[in-house]
Amino acid sequence: MEILVVDDHPIICDGLKRYLEQTASVPVNVRTLNTLKQATDAIESDYNPDFVFLDLNLDSENQSIGTLERFQEHNARDAAVVVFTGISPRDAAAADVVRSCLGLKAKTVIFKGADIDQMFVGLERILAGEAWIPHEVVSLLLKPTNSRTVDLSPRQWDVARGVSKGLRNKQIANELNTTEANVRQIVTSIYKRLNINSRVALADVVKKAEIKL
Template sequence: MKILWVDDHELLCVALSEYLQTHASELSATPIDVTPVFTLARALEEVNKAPPPDLVFLDLNLDDENRGAATLEHFQAGNPSKVPVVVCTGLTPGNDQEVEILRVCMRDYAARGILLKGGAHKKMFIGLSRILGGELWIPEEVLLRFARSTQAPSASRNEHHLGLSPREWDVGRCIARGLSGKQIARELNVTEGHVRQVSCVIYDKLRVRNRVEAALRVNAELGGGSGPDKGPS
């Protein structure tokens, strides 16, 4: 697997690249080759080489500028092979504006996941493993903020929303809030087995693979399609 790691903090970029290669056997079933680059221009050069990388980890603030989602927009415009891009950022889920930037990256510019540079080492390791396994990964604290800052639509609009029945929609909204199967069962007064069954139906109807992807679909629908500010962080 060929990976491009893009970050203008050169020491951090090299260190993360070396870490990924050193722990490749723990993170991926296939060998990993990581190329660290420090500018957006160089990243665009690398992604246009043949063959292109299989995966890109991209910092949103490059070239000493706070570009925010515009960095990903620019990169995707020059990414003809549609190489999957994971946002690796110092943005924090405690800041409303920065949460909206992350939401825009996922919703509008097809980011395949989020890694927080300031997050816990163990969580980042788990996230890397899931991403290298082909999953979409978002840290729990970011997913919870996505759900918390989304406005719920009226009850009449919710019925059969996204093709889900009212009960499936109830479970879907709980998934979007980041609740566990046990918490959903307690809140809806059903069994955990029932929650698992309904969750599988939801994944199938939404054509998603896991809870994170289902949560993103439901949160996007709850947001009503309104576009947040795409300005720099």
Template sequence: MKILWVDDHELLCVALSEYLQTHASELSATPIDVTPVFTLARALEEVNKTPFPDLVFLDLNLDDENRGAATLEHFQAGNPSKVPVVVCTGLTPGNDQEVEILRMCMRDYAARGILLKGGAHKKMFIGLSRILGGELWIPEEVLLRFARSTQAPSASRNEHHLGLSPREWDVGRCIARGLSGKQIARELNVTEGHVRQVSCVIYDKLRVRNRVEAALRVNAELGGGSGPDKGPS
């Protein structure tokens, strides 16, 4: 697997690149080759070299001209092969403006996941492993903030949203809030087994692979927008 890691903090960029290569056998079923780069211009050169990278990790604040969602916008404009991009950022889910930047990256610029540099290291490495395994990954705290800032539609409007039945929609909205299976069961007064069964039906109907992708689809529906086009699972 060929990876491009883009970050203007050169020490961090090189350290993370070396970590990935050293622990490749723990994180991925295939060998990992990481190229660290420190500017957007160099990243655009590398992403267009053949063979193309399989995955790009992109810091959002590279210099005065490339900051926030604009960094990903500029990168995607120069990424004609649509190499998947994961945002690796120091933005925090406690700041409304920064949460909106993360939402734009997922909704408008097709980011394949988010890693928080300021979060717990264990969570970040779990996210790395999931991403390298082909999953879309967003930290739980970011998903929760996405859910809190969406407006629920009226009951008459949401009855069959996304092709889900009313009961499936209830479970879907709980998933979008980041609730666990146990919490959903308690809130809806059903068994955990029922929640698992309904969740599997939801994943199948939405053509997603996991709770994160389902939460994104439901949150996009609640907010009236559309999530990134992930294609069929």
């Protein structure tokens, strides 16, 4: 099994690498990288990991959900992504981050500050092919969304503005220098995040939020 760990802290990379190699029930090869650019270059090459453990906060340009969005733009082979983040589940933005990660097809979200035994048990279950979500994540998903708050990532706002201008996904993709499939994925994640189901409703949300187009 091929595993990629992407984290800007070498100590975390080395510790996770040793743990996975020593405890996995199947032979594993763990590769560690420290930047998003290194990670996207790797998955666009012949390298094809079975799992990617991705930290959300890598540097000043790659923070929070935007890191996962940019990674998934390059993840053409749909390698399974496990978000491995230092954000606290008590953070006010944690619920939105979790929902956005799952909307962007992350398999699960693991908090670095979680109980270490539970975290390692979870990793073992993920590597065994099970669908596993930590109890902290389940608790956050059960929290009601605040319909008065429009909290989208910068990339999601870019797409939402395009929709509000009446642009099709292909046109938005051309403006943002990405693929139509990625725009479609982001639109779907916005629908889930805002609990809406149409482009008309999304355009109305943008206008009510008084976003300058």
